[in-house]
Amino acid sequence: MNKRLSIVLIVCFLMLNLAACGNSRNTADHVPANAGANTDQGDTATDAEQVTLSIAMHVANVKEQEPYMYGIIQKFQEKYPNIKIDLQGAETQEHVKKMKMMAQSKKLPDIFWLLPAPAKEMNQAGLLLDLSDFLKSNPETAASIDSKMISAYQDGGKQFGLPYQALVTGLWYNKALFDQYSLKVPETYDELLAAVKVFQENNVVTIAKGAKDTFSTWAFLGMLTRYGFFDKIDNIQAGKDKFDNPDFLNFFNKIDELRVNGAFPDNVSSLSYFQAVEMFTSGKAAMLDAGVWETKKIEGSPIGKTAGFSWGPTFTDGVGNQKVAMAVAAAPLVASAGVKDDAAKYDAVTKFFGFFYSQEGAAVMAENEAPPVVKYTGNVDKEKYPVYADVIGKLNEEGWERPAAQPDLVVSEAVANQLNDSIYGVINGIYKPEEALKLIDDKVSK
Amino acid sequence: MIWLSKRRYILFMLLPTLLVYLAYIILPVIVSFCYSLTEYSGIGAAIFVGLHNYASLLGDSLFWKSLKNTFIVLLVAFVLLLPGAFLLALLLNVKIKGGNAVKAMNFAPSIVAPILVGLIWVFILDPQMGLINVILKKIGVDQLALQWIGGTKLTPYSVGVVFTWQMIGFLATIFLAGLKMIPRDVYESSSIDGASKLQQLFRITVPMLGETIKINVVLIITGVFKIFETVLLLTNGGPNHLSEVMVTYMYNVTFTSGEYGYGMAIATVTFLLTMVFSLVYMGLSKKNIEE
Numbered sequence: 001m002n003k004r005l006s007i008v009l010i011v012c013f014l015m016l017n018l019a020a021c022g023n024s025r026n027t028a029d030h031v032p033a034n035a036g037a038n039t040d041q042g043d044t045a046t047d048a049e050q051v052t053l054s055i056a057m058h059v060a061n062v063k064e065q066e067p068y069m070y071g072i073i074q075k076f077q078e079k080y081p082n083i084k085i086d087l088q089g090a091e092t093q094e095h096v097k098k099m100k101m102m103a104q105s106k107k108l109p110d111i112f113w114l115l116p117a118p119a120k121e122m123n124q125a126g127l128l129l130d131l132s133d134f135l136k137s138n139p140e141t142a143a144s145i146d147s148k149m150i151s152a153y154q155d156g157g158k159q160f161g162l163p164y165q166a167l168v169t170g171l172w173y174n175k176a177l178f179d180q181y182s183l184k185v186p187e188t189y190d191e192l193l194a195a196v197k198v199f200q201e202n203n204v205v206t207i208a209k210g211a212k213d214t215f216s217t218w219a220f221l222g223m224l225t226r227y228g229f230f231d232k233i234d235n236i237q238a239g240k241d242k243f244d245n246p247d248f249l250n251f252f253n254k255i256d257e258l259r260v261n262g263a264f265p266d267n268v269s270s271l272s273y274f275q276a277v278e279m280f281t282s283g284k285a286a287m288l289d290a291g292v293w294e295t296k297k298i299e300g301s302p303i304g305k306t307a308g309f310s311w312g313p314t315f316t317d318g319v320g321n322q323k324v325a326m327a328v329a330a331a332p333l334v335a336s337a338g339v340k341d342d343a344a345k346y347d348a349v350t351k352f353f354g355f356f357y358s359q360e361g362a363a364v365m366a367e368n369e370a371p372p373v374v375k376y377t378g379n380v381d382k383e384k385y386p387v388y389a390d391v392i393g394k395l396n397e398e399g400w401e402r403p404a405a406q407p408d409l410v411v412s413e414a415v416a417n418q419l420n421d422s423i424y425g426v427i428n429g430i431y432k433p434e435e436a437l438k439l440i441d442d443k444v445s446k
Numbered sequence: 447m448i449w450l451s452k453r454r455y456i457l458f459m460l461l462p463t464l465l466v467y468l469a470y471i472i473l474p475v476i477v478s479f480c481y482s483l484t485e486y487s488g489i490g491a492a493i494f495v496g497l498h499n500y501a502s503l504l505g506d507s508l509f510w511k512s513l514k515n516t517f518i519v520l521l522v523a524f525v526l527l528l529p530g531a532f533l534l535a536l537l538l539n540v541k542i543k544g545g546n547a548v549k550a551m552n553f554a555p556s557i558v559a560p561i562l563v564g565l566i567w568v569f570i571l572d573p574q575m576g577l578i579n580v581i582l583k584k585i586g587v588d589q590l591a592l593q594w595i596g597g598t599k600l601t602p603y604s605v606g607v608v609f610t611w612q613m614i615g616f617l618a619t620i621f622l623a624g625l626k627m628i629p630r631d632v633y634e635s636s637s638i639d640g641a642s643k644l645q646q647l648f649r650i651t652v653p654m655l656g657e658t659i660k661i662n663v664v665l666i667i668t669g670v671f672k673i674f675e676t677v678l679l680l681t682n683g684g685p686n687h688l689s690e691v692m693v694t695y696m697y698n699v700t701f702t703s704g705e706y707g708y709g710m711a712i713a714t715v716t717f718l719l720t721m722v723f724s725l726v727y728m729g730l731s732k733k734n735i736e737e
Contacts (some may be wrong), residue, residue: 266574270684
């Protein structure tokens with residue numbers, strides 16, 4: 001009796017385990033139709049099927065860290081009550097890792113943020129939805145997005161993603177500190193170097209940076225484009241040229257010169273990017289290498305009234321046009337190819353993209369002081385949002401060329417990682433400029 | 447219950463555990479090894495490259511740097527942790543008022559999440575704002591205010607100290623359990639024979655703790671080879687990978703650079719080194735005991 005009872009119990013236990021591991025996808029994603037759905041503006045039917053869209057983002061707390069995305073999702077759900085958004089977030093590296101793992105098990109979220117390089121690979125593996133049909137059926141939306149930003153996410157005849165946000169990066173500055181030492185906000189490298197020397201004498205950090213987060217090299221990547229990055233990169237990738245070339249070496253020597261003259265914090269190697277931001281917003285540094293995603297934080301900080309945004313210095317020994325504004329497509333929002341198998345879900349995905357790139361979506365972005373991806377026709381209150389107005393002003397300034405992308409977004413992840421690492425290697429004083437460039441070449445050849 | 451003692455039933459009862467062990471330990475190790483023979487970015491198909499990744503490791507200066515750093519941490523842990531935990535256990539073995547509270551306090555760092563341990567120590571070791579350097583500067587010995595983390599040399603030693611702080615209470619507890627197992631009458635007999643406290647320590651306590659020392663040494667080896675969060679929080683492997691240990695370097699290569707195949711080769715080597723060190727030590731200590 002005991003023997004039989006034990007066997008029965010073990011079998012039950014194993015069956016329960018197997019049941020727990022089972023796939024509940026169909027029941028989880030779809031809930032019964034909402035009879036009282038309040039649909040408007042083209043929502044096809046009042047008795048529309050209730051659909052749940054999963055959206056995965058690259059920040060741990062979307063509400064706090066990407067408030068415009070959170071706001072857009074809230075407004076979207078108000079407009080389409082039959083579509084429920086299941087929003088997930090994880091820190092960037094963790095998120096990318098998670099997406100790759102989900103891709104392997106074919107369980108990608110319906111819509112998600114991804115870095116361009118893995119997005120391209122996922123597209124080549126047939127895992128992403130081709131958004132060409134969406135753009136064709138929404139010509140107004142297509143026309144309102146910068147064409148370079150759209151073409152950045154085309155590969156193999158497919159539109160595998162659309163820009164999530166405009167990546168606008170450069171150097172923030174605290175004018176009060178420049179005024180205090182009778183310095184001009186630098187527009188050229190020579191002016192920057194002169195300011196570094198004065199700030200160093202007065203124990204003020206010129207450029208706040210945190211090497212613990214090696215991705216935080218935006219302004220320096222922008223400067224790299226002023227040494228002919230986009231003229232050379234195709235040849236470099238084809239093995240006909242090298243990163244270790246005279247022009248890039250000139251630029252890396254400039255970074256080294258800034259380091260030697262004390263442009264960066266003494267403890268730059270143990271600081272994180274967030275600590276660098278804190279250093280700037282608390283008035284301890286004159287400049288900050290970052291992007292416009294920090295607008296709201298800077299505006300609300302003690303230096304909010306005296307902060308401004310610049311595209312970084314130009315160089316007399318640079319290559320080509322020096323008036324390059326790093327306002328490009330950041331990373332795409334992509335959709336899983338799997339959504340096409342479910343008509344209701346596909347419809348919900350296209351509705352979401354339609355809303356995201358509408359003027360309503362752009363207004364939410366503007367409210368949250370983020371640069372809209374589409375041409376925004378609304379106004380910015382200069383009194384209420386002086387820093388954001390300054391950013392928008394810079395974006396609308398005539399005579400600045402916009403590159404196709406940020407340099408680290410057109411190379412493989414490994415090369416991008418090494419590029420950032422090499423820039424920080426020189427800033428930390430670990431690598432000599434030639435050595436830093438050779439390390440990137442090693443990754444390219446690998 | 448007699449029927450349960452039969453070998454086939456024992457095996458049957460162990461089956462669920464074995465299946466879980468196979469699925470979550472053995473299988474991932476095999477899969478990792480298979481991926482280490484490929485070039486794989488995490489998406490799409492993996493391309494078989496044979497032992498190319500292992501050959502690349504030989505010429506990868508950062509890999510050797512991470513290996514060297516791991517051994518520095520191991521060395522620091524052996525020098526500080528093993529004798530430290532043993533001495534702490536001897537102290538805790540003395541009956542004093544409030545002894546249990548002291549034991550609990552010593553054990554506390556072991557139950558703090560490693561990620562928090564890293565965070566706490568950033569505020570102690572940071573060269574600019576860290577507690578140590580602030581105190582050293584306040585008392586006027588600026589020359590001793592070194593770059594404990596974030597520099598080119600001291601980070602692995604600092605990691606070894608943090609690891610020691612984190613593990614000492616745990617290992618001391620294991621030593622303490624070993625000390626409690628030693629029969630009191632052995633000490634009483636040796637006292638009657640005129641043995642001093644020092645002689646008792648080296649002739650009775652240490653030899654009779656042989657198995658406990660072995661367990662602790664294996665725990666130190668396996669613990670050092672899987673240090674991750676502490677380094678991540680202290681320096682993130684920087685500046686420029688100079689403070690990477692093997693696991694952080696593997697993580698960086700795999701997940702930041704997207705070189706899954708190469709990363710798995712590093713993981714396989716780390717796994718093999720841990721196994722070899724532990725088995726060699728266990729083999730040697732067994733031989734010593736037999737002799």
